[in-house]
Amino acid sequence: MNSVDGRRRHLARILPFGILLAAAASPIAALLTRGAALGQIDLSSIPGTLAFALSAAAVSATIGSAVGAVIGTVDVMARRLTIVMSVTLMAAPPAFWWIGLTRLPFGIGSLSGPASAALVTGVTLAPVTLLLVLAASREIPATAYEAARLFLKPRRRIVAVLFPLLRPAVLAGFLLTAILLLGESEIPFLFGFRTSMTDIITRFSRTFDVAETVPLVLPLIGTVCALGLAMWKPLFTVLFPQSAGERGVILRPASRPIALITALLPVVVLLSLAGYAWATAGGQQALTRRVATWLPTAAISVTEPVLSAMVSVGLAVLAVYPARRVPAARPLVVAGLLLFCVPAGIVAIGWIALAQHVSGFSVAPGIAYVSRTVGLCALGFAIAYSRLPRTLDDAARLVPMSPLRRAWLFGLPLLAPSLAATAALAAATMLADRDVASLLLPPGGSRLMLNLYLLSANAPTAVVGAAALLVVAAGVVVVALAGGLPLILLTRSRG
Amino acid sequence: MSERSCLTFPMIVLALGMVLGATGCGRAGSQPGKAEQSVVVYCSADKEFAELIFKAYEAKSGVTVRPLYDTEETKTAGLTARLVAEKARPKADVFWSSDTSRAVALVGQDLAASYVSPAAEGIPARYKDPSGRWTGFGARIRVILYNTARVTAADAPRSIADFINPRWKGRFAIANPHFGTTSFQMAALFSKWGDAKAAAFLQQLKENGAVIAAGNADVKDRVADGRVDAGILDEDDAVVAVRDKKPVAIAIPDQEGADALGTPLMPNVAMLIQGAPNREQGQRFIDFLVSKEAERILAESDAAQYPLHADVAGPTLLPPLNRIRVMEVDYVDVARRLSLMDDAVKSVFGL
Numbered sequence: 001m002n003s004v005d006g007r008r009r010h011l012a013r014i015l016p017f018g019i020l021l022a023a024a025a026s027p028i029a030a031l032l033t034r035g036a037a038l039g040q041i042d043l044s045s046i047p048g049t050l051a052f053a054l055s056a057a058a059v060s061a062t063i064g065s066a067v068g069a070v071i072g073t074v075d076v077m078a079r080r081l082t083i084v085m086s087v088t089l090m091a092a093p094p095a096f097w098w099i100g101l102t103r104l105p106f107g108i109g110s111l112s113g114p115a116s117a118a119l120v121t122g123v124t125l126a127p128v129t130l131l132l133v134l135a136a137s138r139e140i141p142a143t144a145y146e147a148a149r150l151f152l153k154p155r156r157r158i159v160a161v162l163f164p165l166l167r168p169a170v171l172a173g174f175l176l177t178a179i180l181l182l183g184e185s186e187i188p189f190l191f192g193f194r195t196s197m198t199d200i201i202t203r204f205s206r207t208f209d210v211a212e213t214v215p216l217v218l219p220l221i222g223t224v225c226a227l228g229l230a231m232w233k234p235l236f237t238v239l240f241p242q243s244a245g246e247r248g249v250i251l252r253p254a255s256r257p258i259a260l261i262t263a264l265l266p267v268v269v270l271l272s273l274a275g276y277a278w279a280t281a282g283g284q285q286a287l288t289r290r291v292a293t294w295l296p297t298a299a300i301s302v303t304e305p306v307l308s309a310m311v312s313v314g315l316a317v318l319a320v321y322p323a324r325r326v327p328a329a330r331p332l333v334v335a336g337l338l339l340f341c342v343p344a345g346i347v348a349i350g351w352i353a354l355a356q357h358v359s360g361f362s363v364a365p366g367i368a369y370v371s372r373t374v375g376l377c378a379l380g381f382a383i384a385y386s387r388l389p390r391t392l393d394d395a396a397r398l399v400p401m402s403p404l405r406r407a408w409l410f411g412l413p414l415l416a417p418s419l420a421a422t423a424a425l426a427a428a429t430m431l432a433d434r435d436v437a438s439l440l441l442p443p444g445g446s447r448l449m450l451n452l453y454l455l456s457a458n459a460p461t462a463v464v465g466a467a468a469l470l471v472v473a474a475g476v477v478v479v480a481l482a483g484g485l486p487l488i489l490l491t492r493s494r495g
Numbered sequence: 496m497s498e499r500s501c502l503t504f505p506m507i508v509l510a511l512g513m514v515l516g517a518t519g520c521g522r523a524g525s526q527p528g529k530a531e532q533s534v535v536v537y538c539s540a541d542k543e544f545a546e547l548i549f550k551a552y553e554a555k556s557g558v559t560v561r562p563l564y565d566t567e568e569t570k571t572a573g574l575t576a577r578l579v580a581e582k583a584r585p586k587a588d589v590f591w592s593s594d595t596s597r598a599v600a601l602v603g604q605d606l607a608a609s610y611v612s613p614a615a616e617g618i619p620a621r622y623k624d625p626s627g628r629w630t631g632f633g634a635r636i637r638v639i640l641y642n643t644a645r646v647t648a649a650d651a652p653r654s655i656a657d658f659i660n661p662r663w664k665g666r667f668a669i670a671n672p673h674f675g676t677t678s679f680q681m682a683a684l685f686s687k688w689g690d691a692k693a694a695a696f697l698q699q700l701k702e703n704g705a706v707i708a709a710g711n712a713d714v715k716d717r718v719a720d721g722r723v724d725a726g727i728l729d730e731d732d733a734v735v736a737v738r739d740k741k742p743v744a745i746a747i748p749d750q751e752g753a754d755a756l757g758t759p760l761m762p763n764v765a766m767l768i769q770g771a772p773n774r775e776q777g778q779r780f781i782d783f784l785v786s787k788e789a790e791r792i793l794a795e796s797d798a799a800q801y802p803l804h805a806d807v808a809g810p811t812l813l814p815p816l817n818r819i820r821v822m823e824v825d826y827v828d829v830a831r832r833l834s835l836m837d838d839a840v841k842s843v844f845g846l
Contacts, residue, residue: 044845102720112722189709192717202673205565205573208580356580443535443586444561454542454564457712458735458797463543 013322014329017378020319021335024371027350028221028342034353035214042215046223049182049195052114057178059122064129064177065170067262069162071130072137073145074254076262083134085266087127091428091475094124095186096452100272100468103279103461117191121181123268128180129173130265132238136169138248139241145249168234175231176341179224183343185435186453196220201345201435210353217346228338235337236330239379240386273472279465287466294451298470301448302477305430308369309377309423309482315370316377317419321407324385325393333382336375345435347372352439365440365447369433373426380422384415416490420483427482431475448474533559534776535586537574539675540593540763541712544731544798551792552783558776563587573674578606578768588777590766591784595631596679598764599830602628610767610778614786617804622762622826631762631826632785633793633800636819637680638758639746640718640733641725652725654749654756658700665704668714668726672697672840675711676729676761678833681840683759683824685832694839701843719743729761734799734812745813750820757822762803763793 035041067086071079089097098120111120140162148161163170185197196216204213280287316336323329351363351371396410412419437450452467459467538545542564549560565573575597578590582604590607592598601607602624611627622631641651652658658667670677685693706723708714714726715733719741727748736743749756765784771777783789790802799810809815 112717190713192706192708192713202671205576208573208576438566441563442561443537443563444533444559445563451542453566457543457710458541458732459543460735460797461739 010326010328013326014332016319017323017329017332020315020374021332021339021378024374025335025339027347027354027368027371028339029350030353030357031210031214031217031346031350032221034210035218038211038214040215041218043219045194045196045199045216046219048114048193049197049220050223052118052188052193052195053178053181053184055115056118056121056125056181057174059119060125060177061129061170061174063123063264064126064173065133065166067126067265068130068133068137068169069158069166070254070258070261072134073162073249073251074258075251076254076259079251082262082266083130085269086130086262088269089124089265090127090425091479092432092449092471093186093434094121094184095190096432096449096468096471097124097268097272098187098190099456099464100275101268103275103465104271105278112192114188114191114193117187117193120191121184121187122177123265125177125180126265128177129170132169132173132176132235133166136166136238139238140165140249142248142250149252168237172231172235172238175227176235179227179231179341182220182224182227183341183345185343185345196223197343197345200349204349204439210349210356213349217349221342221346224341224343225338228334228341232334232337236334239383273469276465276468276472279461280469281462287462290463291466291470294448294467294470297446297448297451298474300446301431302474302481304366304447305369305427305478306481306485308366308430309373309427310485311366312370312373312377312426313380313419313423313486315374316381317412320378320381321411324382329382333375333379336378339375340372340379342372343435344368344372344429344433345439348436348439362442363440365433365436368436368440369426369430373429376426376429377419377422380418380425381415384418384422387418388414412490416487419490420486423486424479424483427478428475431471431478532557533561534588534773534780535561535563536589536591536780537578537587538562538591539565539574539597540591541731541798544793544796545591547792547796547798548784548789551789552780555783556779558779560780575601579604582606582769585768585770585772587768588771588773589780589784590764590768592764592766593635593761594676594679595761595764595826596682596829596833598629598766599624599826600833601766602827603830606766606769608767608769608771608774610781612765612778612782612785614782617787617806618785619803622803629764629766630781630785631764632803633790633798634760634762634803634816635676635729635731635800636747636758636760636813636821637676637727638730638733639725639748640715640728640736640743641746642718642721642723642742643744644742645721645724648744651744651746652748653746653751655727656696656749656756658705658725658727659696659703661703663703663725665706666724668706668708668717668723669700670708670711670714670728672707672844673837676759677711677727678836679761679829680727680759682829682832682836683822685836685839686824686828687756687822690832690835690839693836694843697839697843707844730810730813731798731800734810735797737812738797747814747819749822755820757820759824760801760816760819760821763800 070076071083076082145161148157152161183197185201188195188198200213200216200220203216320329347368351368355363392414393411396406399406432449434449434453437447441447448471452471455464455467545562549562552558553560574590578587578601590598607628609627612630615623615630618631623629639652652663657663672678672681684696706717708717711728711732714728715736717723718726719736733745737745748758765781767774767777767781787804787807790804790807793800794802794808794810799812801809801816
């Protein structure tokens with residue numbers, strides 16, 4: 001086979017992935033096209049937005065890396081439970097946890113301004129860095145770290161050995177958190193200041209005119225891309241490690257004060273939920289009737305993210321599997337990640353721009369969710385495949401059967417746990433969304449998270465508390481279903 | 496395992512994708528299977544209160560109400576912009592606006608169809624359009640809410656003009672004047688005082704450190720938890736804070752003196768949409784919305800809204816309407832001033 005044939009074959013293999021990403025990026029492309037035609041850019045809210053996002057990300061990276069470093073290097077009590085509880089913070093937007101905290105009876109709700117908002121969002125998004133630091137800590141060479149434990153004092157060990165080894169994870173966590181915060185609109189509304197996203201939402205709502213909004217959207221997308229390009233290298237260093245088979249640091253028993261650090265994030269989760277539970281106290285009888293009326297909304301709020309996540313993962317697998325061994329697919333994985341980083345509200349406005357162009361079609365929220373998360377799912381697949389020993393895939397290729405059958409029987413079952421985790425993460429982001437639902441839902445449509453925000457305006461606190469607890473219950477079901485279905489579907493094929 | 500079963504995975508993805516696409520996609524104006532049994536209502540009233548009306552109507556008529564709400568941050572302006580964008584292919588049958596001015600402004604854009612509801616006969620003429628393009632019902636007033644732990648009743652503000660006094664510098668909140676009833680109140684000042692004086696008042700509010708909140712409910716929360724000492728908001732938001740036993744009290748502004756400004760009275764507005772996909776159902780729903788029965792529900796609930804039918808009792812937590820000095824404004828003129836007011840707000844507050 002000559003090199004031209006080889007390039008053609010590689011091109012043919014990455015073509016489905018490219019087509020999928022192009023389709024998913026079409027709403028963003030529609031906005032960019034409108035922007036190019038208008039030639040206007042409004043940068044006024046970018047400095048404030050960046051200041052908020054970067055300061056909150058700094059808080060987040062500090063807390064996430066500290067907790068991650070402790071959990072990754074010492075043996076704390078109830079380690080798995082602590083990780084699960086901490087990561088729960090990612091299953092709902094920062095505003096959800098904040099509103100829960102404000103329902104507590106000791107007046108925590110009187111914070112306002114960007115600095116307070118940065119602190120609150122920094123804490124609630126700390127699991128982003130925590131997870132990356134945990135992943136990085138599993139790749140630390142055990143022998144080198146054990147040597148450092150023997151010969152260096154703790155402070156010197158952390159500064160000279162641990163932090164340099166975890167630096168890519170901390171940097172990637174910081175940048176990813178900052179990118180996620182660029183799309184945050186609810187917290188700035190609650191804390192009384194403006195960001196690009198609040199300006200985009202309010203301007204679009206005032207005009208329902210994409211052309212009016214594009215001058216604000218373009219700089220935000222540009223900022224997301226700039227941070228995303230700075231992030232991909234450290235992020236991929238963590239997610240696609242060169243070594244395989246390292247066991248990571250040997251966990252040693254922790255001293256009590258050190259172990260207490262790891263309780264910070266679970267305590268935030270429990271306090272927020274306690275706030276909602278406190279709010280419902282005394283109103284149980286009326287609430288039972290009220291909650292019953294929300295059950296149809298709960299059903300669709302669970303079904304939609306699970307279905308959307310399945311479609312997202314399925315499309316990603318179908319498109320990326322043929323390209324799994326093609327090096328040129330890596331830039332497309334980066335593009336998919338950037339696609340996910342574009343705020344959900346902008347994706348929704350992009351779909352409205354496309355729909356207006358096609359004269360009158362409305363777009364289902366599920367379509368917008370899939371278009372945003374398909375890149376994330378492609379990344380999940382790529383990470384999972386990179387962690388498989390290449391020899392397994394090579395061995396499977398020796399079995400005389402069609403590529404399709406081989407993938408179904410050997411390839412995908414091995415990737416099932418990672419795909420399940422990706423689907424669960426994608427579904428959780430969809431359940432937590434409010435912007436897409438408020439912009440794309442047809443009349444009569446309702447979703448639990450949107451319902452919660454609409455009720456927050458004037459409903460009795462007991463009702464708001466019950467609505468929030470229902471969101472939590474739905475979240476558990478969504479994660480279980482979205483995580484469980486790929487496992488069932490893909491591991492059944494082993495038989 | 497056969498080759499055919501390998502196709503299960505792509506087929507499942509395809510099937511799920513089709514199901515997903517089918518849920519919510521469709522041509523504008525398309526209706527569900529039983530189109531004659533549903534009515535689409537764009538509603539900027541708070542969901543908590545609007546649902547009382549929708550449920551009562553559904554129980555009475557057997558017709559399903561399919562509402563679309565505004566978020567608190569984009570109150571009313573979001574839905575009016577959407578109605579304008581959908582003008583060529585309307586999806587809504589009825590617009591229930593909690594902000595009189597934004598709804599009345601739509602009349603000038605040919606978005607309202609004429610319908611004189613027989614149920615609105617008892618509503619005074621000044622609260623409805625003679626040709627039936629809008630009908631007012633269930634009105635609210637603007638009030639001042641203050642935190643009783645930080646402000647005594649004697650020191651409480653008595654006029655919105657008090658908030659330009661240095662004594663209140665940085666201690667008061669208003670909702671974003673681009674949206675909802677705050678936009679009505681500001682546009683009403685432009686109508687009442689003239690553009691120059693009203694714009695100067697906005698500038699003075701800004702210079703005196705007005706805190707711009709996300710919405711009226713946010714103003715309520717800020718006053719209730721002491722982040723600010725006082726705020727201007729709608730009576731229903733204020734009543735919710737009182738009902739929740741927060742340390743707050745309500746003051747009705749601009750009531751004292753022979754030439755007192757009075758407080759704005761803002762009826763909800765029912766409007767049949769021009770080219771509504773389901774005009775007949777829209778008319779029947781409006782008949783209910785502007786009826787005594789609906790006004791009674793809104794008055795008795797925490798919405799605490801003033802009925803415009805004289806023989807329906809008003810809310811219990813507030814003084815009767817005939818004891819309140821109401822700001823005399825022409826709603827059509829207020830609607831005309833909205834764009835001027837929006838420009839002034841943008842220039843003064845940078846919003």
